[in-house]
Amino acid sequence: MRVTVIGSGYVGLVTGACLADLGFKVVCMDKDEDKIRSLQDGEVPIFEPGLKELLARNRVDGRIRFTSDACDAVEHGDILFIAVGTPPSEDGSADLGHVLSVAATIGRHLKSFKLVVNKSTVPVGTADKVRAAISHELLHRGMSTDQFDVISNPEFLKEGAAIDDFMRPDRIVVGVDDGPHRALSQRMMGDLYASFNRHHARTVWMDVRSAELTKYAANAMLAARISFMNEMANLADVLGADVDHIRRGIGADTRIGHSFLYAGSGYGGSCFPKDTQALVSTAKAHGQSMAVVSATEQVNERQKLILVQRLVERMGEDLTGRKIAIWGLAFKPNTDDMREAPSRVVIRQLLKRGAHVTAYDPVASHEAMKALRLDFEGEEGELARFELAANDMQALEGADALMVLTEWKNFHNPDFAAMKAVMRHALILDGRNLYNPEALLDWGIAYQGVGRRNDLALSFSLVRDELTEASALPAPLHA
Ligand SMILES: NC(=O)c1ccc[n+]([C@@H]2O[C@H](COP(=O)([O-])OP(=O)(O)OC[C@H]3O[C@@H](n4cnc5c(N)ncnc54)[C@H](O)[C@@H]3O)[C@@H](O)[C@H]2O)c1
Structure with a gap:
């Protein structure tokens, strides 16, 4: 059985690489020709632990290749996965533009039976729309509409641990509806995921609508x-x-x-x-x-603002002249994904109040800069007060406070003495609750986690005396 994955992003590449590693002949297709060219050159456009090695191994062994040619892609696979993005529309509903455009493409190139498997996260009823879009193109070509089935196989992988999640799934949800191809579709999906069901059955079979809603x-x-x-x-x-x-x-x-x-x-x-x-x-x-x-x-939405609120409680609304360090920009560790990362909201709030912001992320700096340039389009002057640091300690130099926004492993056990020495004010607002409040108190570092005993956080007043007169911060609100 041969597999095509249409959409070579986080889900598509992981799906393609893992299925190739299980022995299937895989083609990953994307409409982004630059992305495909870089994949063909052995580069991987996203950061996902283990993905680069997995792709390289299977590429060398001839089990996976990349194309932007839709005809080639549709021709190749017995199973065609749809793994394109479903971003939010203005009104919050899922934008099905990419999914339906792929469906139309399949309809334009389909010549023999194909099992179309929707892996993108889509609202209930999308399989019907995909079916209609493929049929529309087939009818346009004067062909029978009995050449395909559309089923649902939502993806549950976590970025940062995606390969492990794919290779060791808790469960595999497959939605198949009654129809002329039901038995064949079930057999094909059963064969595809047989390796994961050897120890015990992990596939949860259901109807398509239930599968769509399960995700x-x-x-x-x-x-x-x-x-x-x-x-x-x-x-x-x-x-x-x-x-x-x-x-x-x-x-x-x-x-x-x-x-x-x-x-x-x-x-x-x-x-x-x-x-x-x-x-x-x-x-x-x-x-x-x-x-x-x-x-x-x-x-x-409220919670994304909590660290800034705490900073404002201590320093006042006007942060002009303050330097705030940020550790972690990605929305979570082990990924460079900046989509909806809380750091973007925090940075906007800090810059809006006049602060200088210096941030460090071990992996996501490049993606972060791309995201921030988009966020601050037309407000480049504001963004001029944001800079990336080469390492965690550099970000702290002269900082009035550190905000920890992503729990990267290398932030877990920092050198608190060195941190205290380079910061202008030893204040940590920990948005990921990485540190022990008592230990920080011993270090003489003012510390506030989220829900980690406010009274300790407010002991900031204990260390306030250490601050120089000129730059002393206002007392915390509840002191
Ligand atoms: N990222 C995750 O952790 C995750 C986990 C589970 C499910 N999902 C779902 O999977 C889907 C894909 O997510 P993602 O994070 O991989 O998205 P992504 O943005 O990383 O990748 C989508 C890819 O599809 C390509 N594409 C768009 N339209 C195309 C078309 N017409 N033809 C060919 N390629 C096209 C884009 O160029 C892009 O490379 C979404 O519905 C998402 O909700 C994502």
Whole structure:
């Protein structure tokens, strides 16, 4: 069985590389010719641990190749995966433009039976639209519309651990509907994923609509857990409780579990924000509300501002002349993905208040700069106060505060003495709760995590005396 993956981004490349590694002959197609050229040259346009090596190995062994030729791509695969982006439209609904354009392309080039598998995250009913778009082109060509099936196989991989997630899935959701090709489609998908079902059956079979909705349900549930913990953390801050204890205390309950209970300065990325919006929009279009999902989004929007609010509590609204260091720009570690990264909101808020911002990210600097240039189009003067540092310590030189926005491993155990020595004011606002508040107090570093006992954070006043008179910060609000 041969496989074509249309759309060679985070999902498409991982899918293609992993299926090639399982022995299938794979073609990855993309309309972006530069991307395809660089893939053909052995470069990988995204950062995903292990992906470069996996692609290189399978390319050398002749199991994967890259093309921007749609005809070649459609011709090659018995299975055609659609793995293109589904960005949010103005109204929050998923923009199906790329998916339907791929469907039309398939219809224009299809000559024999193809199983079209939708891997993009799409609203319920999209498979019907894909079917209609392919049929439309086939009819236009005077061909029978019985040459294909459209099924759903949503992707659950996490960026940063995508290859492991693909190769060791908790479950594989496949939605197949009744119809003339049902048995064949099921057999083909069964064969494709046989390696993952050897130990025990991991494939969860269902109808297409349920499969489409399952993906949104999963992301909404995960996002809701984060927002729930963020609200709990904010309350813990006011009450003098520690959300890290609460996390452990509730995570030990097997009905709850430990995953996705980390409070912080908001979630981002290419999935949760757009998928929760799209789910709310789907519900609205059908006269329903999704109160929990809407609240999840609102809490997250607020949470992205929390570190800036704390800074403002200490330093006032006008941050002119202040230098703020940022550690971490990507929306999470082990990726260079800057889509909806909370750092973009934080940087805008800081620059708007007149601050100078120096940021360091071990991997995402290039992507971050691209994203910020777009964010600040027409406001280049504002962006002039933003700079990238070559390393974490350089970002801290002369800083009035450090904000930790991504939990990269190399930020876990920094040299606090050296940090204190290079910063103008030893203040850490930790949006990822990486550090131990008591330890930081011992170091004489003012520290505030998210929900990590506000009274310790407010001990800032204890170290305030160490600041020089001229540059002393205003006392914290509740001191
Ligand atoms: N990134 C993730 O972690 C993740 C996880 C699970 C599901 N998803 C879903 O998978 C889908 C793809 O996400 P992604 O992050 O890989 O997107 P991406 O933006 O990284 O990649 C999409 C690719 O599709 C290409 N493309 C667009 N239109 C095309 C066309 N007509 N023909 C050929 N190529 C075309 C683009 O050039 C781009 O390279 C989305 O629906 C997303 O929600 C993403």
